[in-house]
Amino acid sequence: MKQPIIKLEDVFKIYKHGDVETAVLQGVNLDVFENTITSIIGPSGSGKSTLLNILGLLDVPDKGKMFLEGQDTSKLSFDDLADIRGKRIGFVFQQFNLVQHLSALENITMPMIFQKKNEGEAIEKGRQLLELVNLRGKENSRPGQLSGGEQQRVAIARALANDPEIILADEPTGNLDSRNGQAIMELLANLNKKEQKTVVVITHDSNIAAYCDSTIIIKDGKIVK
Amino acid sequence: MENFKGLFKIALKNLKTRKLRSWLTIIGIAIGIFLVVTLFSLSQGIKEAVSSQLKSLGDEIITIMPGDEENMFLSMMGGVKLNKDDIEAIKNAEGVDKVFPYNYTAVTGRYLGEAKQVLLFSLDLKDGLDVLKGYQGFEVSSGNWPRPGRREIVIGSYIASKQFSTAVQIGDIISLDGRKVEVCGILKSLGNKNDDSMVMIEESIFREMTGIDTNSGSQVMAKIEEGADPAKVAKNIEESLSNVRQRKRGTDKKDFMVLTADKMGDIAGNVLGTLQFAVIGFASIAIIVGGIGIANTMFTSVRERIREIGIMKAIGAKDSSINYIFLLESGTIGLIGGAGGTLLGILFAKIIEWYFTINPVIALKAYISFPIILFSLLFSFLLGCLFGYLPARSAAKLKPADSLRRYE
Numbered sequence: 001m002k003q004p005i006i007k008l009e010d011v012f013k014i015y016k017h018g019d020v021e022t023a024v025l026q027g028v029n030l031d032v033f034e035n036t037i038t039s040i041i042g043p044s045g046s047g048k049s050t051l052l053n054i055l056g057l058l059d060v061p062d063k064g065k066m067f068l069e070g071q072d073t074s075k076l077s078f079d080d081l082a083d084i085r086g087k088r089i090g091f092v093f094q095q096f097n098l099v100q101h102l103s104a105l106e107n108i109t110m111p112m113i114f115q116k117k118n119e120g121e122a123i124e125k126g127r128q129l130l131e132l133v134n135l136r137g138k139e140n141s142r143p144g145q146l147s148g149g150e151q152q153r154v155a156i157a158r159a160l161a162n163d164p165e166i167i168l169a170d171e172p173t174g175n176l177d178s179r180n181g182q183a184i185m186e187l188l189a190n191l192n193k194k195e196q197k198t199v200v201v202i203t204h205d206s207n208i209a210a211y212c213d214s215t216i217i218i219k220d221g222k223i224v225k
Numbered sequence: 226m227e228n229f230k231g232l233f234k235i236a237l238k239n240l241k242t243r244k245l246r247s248w249l250t251i252i253g254i255a256i257g258i259f260l261v262v263t264l265f266s267l268s269q270g271i272k273e274a275v276s277s278q279l280k281s282l283g284d285e286i287i288t289i290m291p292g293d294e295e296n297m298f299l300s301m302m303g304g305v306k307l308n309k310d311d312i313e314a315i316k317n318a319e320g321v322d323k324v325f326p327y328n329y330t331a332v333t334g335r336y337l338g339e340a341k342q343v344l345l346f347s348l349d350l351k352d353g354l355d356v357l358k359g360y361q362g363f364e365v366s367s368g369n370w371p372r373p374g375r376r377e378i379v380i381g382s383y384i385a386s387k388q389f390s391t392a393v394q395i396g397d398i399i400s401l402d403g404r405k406v407e408v409c410g411i412l413k414s415l416g417n418k419n420d421d422s423m424v425m426i427e428e429s430i431f432r433e434m435t436g437i438d439t440n441s442g443s444q445v446m447a448k449i450e451e452g453a454d455p456a457k458v459a460k461n462i463e464e465s466l467s468n469v470r471q472r473k474r475g476t477d478k479k480d481f482m483v484l485t486a487d488k489m490g491d492i493a494g495n496v497l498g499t500l501q502f503a504v505i506g507f508a509s510i511a512i513i514v515g516g517i518g519i520a521n522t523m524f525t526s527v528r529e530r531i532r533e534i535g536i537m538k539a540i541g542a543k544d545s546s547i548n549y550i551f552l553l554e555s556g557t558i559g560l561i562g563g564a565g566g567t568l569l570g571i572l573f574a575k576i577i578e579w580y581f582t583i584n585p586v587i588a589l590k591a592y593i594s595f596p597i598i599l600f601s602l603l604f605s606f607l608l609g610c611l612f613g614y615l616p617a618r619s620a621a622k623l624k625p626a627d628s629l630r631r632y633e
């Protein structure tokens with residue numbers, strides 16, 4: 001069988017508050033295959049975001065391992081992790097997480113600056129991406145001047161800046177009305193279908209499962225299905 | 226290699242979003258740099274003015290003063306004198322060519338009903354005039370030196386043109402402590418108010434008018450023989466003066482100073498160097514305060530931007546990139562503050578210089594050089610980086626997942 005692009009092996013994440021330890025993830029095993037779209041659903045506080053952070057190398061497991069294309073990531077330095085996040089993973093968050101004082105275009109080109117892409121090329125690529133997410137003409141708008149749906153589309157464009165293979169989205173439609181939410185989900189689904197991206201979407205919303213190849217249910221830090 | 230150009234652009238945009246705070250911090254650093262640049266260029270200017278004045282004395286002249294080196298100013302003010310025996314001893318020391326005792330007193334000069342305090346100097350028309358003309362650069366620009374036995378004076382250019390509301394002309398009568406004398410010559414300016422405010426009268430008349438014994442001196446200049454070594458002659462003079470003291474008073478207490486041009490330069494250099502050091506030391510405190518301002522601004526900025534830092538890390542910024550963004554911000558604050566402070570400092574030093582060309586108390590030139598400007602710019606940039614170091618490091622070390630959880 002094909003090797004999964006992301007593999008979690010018995011992953012624990014434990015937070016300590018004084019003497020009290022809370023295991024937010026309790027032995028998660030998970031395979032994500034290339035060119036699939038997966039949703040993770042579960043109640044609030046069940047550990048979805050924590051799980052996604054580990055999938056995206058924003059955080060490291062306290063126990064257990066995370067493999068990226070068969071490579072054990074626990075051996076990697078902070079710089080290596082930053083490099084992988086920059087080149088191979090794109091993030092989309094519920095709160096959009098755009099830099100408020102930068103324009104839409106500047107937000108999109110920022111990941112390319114960190115990859116030392118030449119400025120002219122970065123701007124060119126940024127414009128193409130704005131077009132892809134249907135935001136032509138909004139280059140110079142600040143996040144505060146854009147609607148929620150528009151901000152989330154800027155965030156998706158930013159996630160695509162360095163042509164990553166993997167897109168991780170943490171409740172991308174959570175702050176949007178159903179019409180805008182649907183547009184965003186279609187955009188993500190298209191990235192999977194047309195651009196062959198591997199997509200993982202966290203959601204509360206079971207309707208979203210309809211767009212996905214598989215759905216994982218998490219409860220109290222354990223995968224129940 | 227980092228993408229410094231791109232990171233610098235990010236840093237500049239960050240500064241622009243907090244304009245007021247950035248400017249206030251910049252002003253803080255500018256004040257410190259301004260003080261240091263002004264004080265340095267002026268004190269360096271004073272140092273050069275003094276050293277060029279001492280140089281104009283020439284190596285051939287040795288100055289002998291009463292008192293000891295530790296209490297130089299005290300004996301200068303206290304009216305202690307070298308007596309006739311001392312002067313004879315100096316004259317007899319090996320290598321001394323001519324001796325010229327310096328005597329002066331303050332008198333009231335009255336011209337066209339206007340009274341001003343002036344310093345009246347005794348002029349020895351033989352040896353003294355030779356020394357003044359040959360080695361100290363005194364020259365009459367119009368008129369003549371006084372003739373022996375005549376009540377004639379030469380006056381400095383400041384007395385001639387500025388001291389009285391009407392300019393003094395050759396042939397005019399001035400009264401000194403009530404005695405009328407005629408102005409026979411006006412001296413060429415030596416570029417400083419002290420020298421240009423002298424009034425000189427022939428020795429015998431000086432004695433008669435003031436009752437001061439011109440065989441003694443509050444200061445004695447000795448011109449050494451052609452080709453003699455100033456240091457050696459100074460030693461001879463010292464020995465000769467010590468002998469007189471042994472013989473006449475039975476004491477070997479050294480109550481005089483023998484100063485060659487070199488030695489005077491050293492003393493003045495030391496005094497001024499210490500002064501400069503102290504002044505710049507105090508100004509540096511202002512720089513440190515400015516630097517603390519930078520650190521404060523940067524820490525605040527890091528705290529406010531934790532989430533933004535998390536975002537940048539999520540999209541691929543390395544710790545070092547975050548570090549450089551913040552260092553470039555604080556360095557830029559330092560650099561702009563430094564540029565402003567340097568500019569203001571130069572401007573202010575130039576204004577002071579201009580003031581002294583109009584009121585020539587001393588010939589003060591503000592000392593400004595390109596390397597100094599370059600140094601002060603580089604210094605202020607590095608200062609910004611130094612005080613931004615800890616805030617930048619704290620930003621770089623933030624964990625991406627934790628920072629992203631923070632809500633603003």
Ligand SMILES: Nc1ncnc2c1ncn2[C@@H]1O[C@H](COP(=O)(O)OP(=O)(O)OP(=O)(O)O)[C@@H](O)[C@H]1O
Nearest residue numbers: 015016024042043044045046047048049050051627
């Ligand atoms: N840094 C932390 N320190 C302590 N506890 C934490 C930390 N991060 C997360 N938690 C806890 O871990 C649990 C899981 O959090 P997580 O954000 O993963 O939940 P979630 O499933 O994404 O919830 P939601 O649907 O509300 O976003 C929560 O109880 C949360 O309080």
Ligand SMILES: [Mg+2]
Nearest residue numbers: 048049050170
């Ligand atoms: Mg969550």
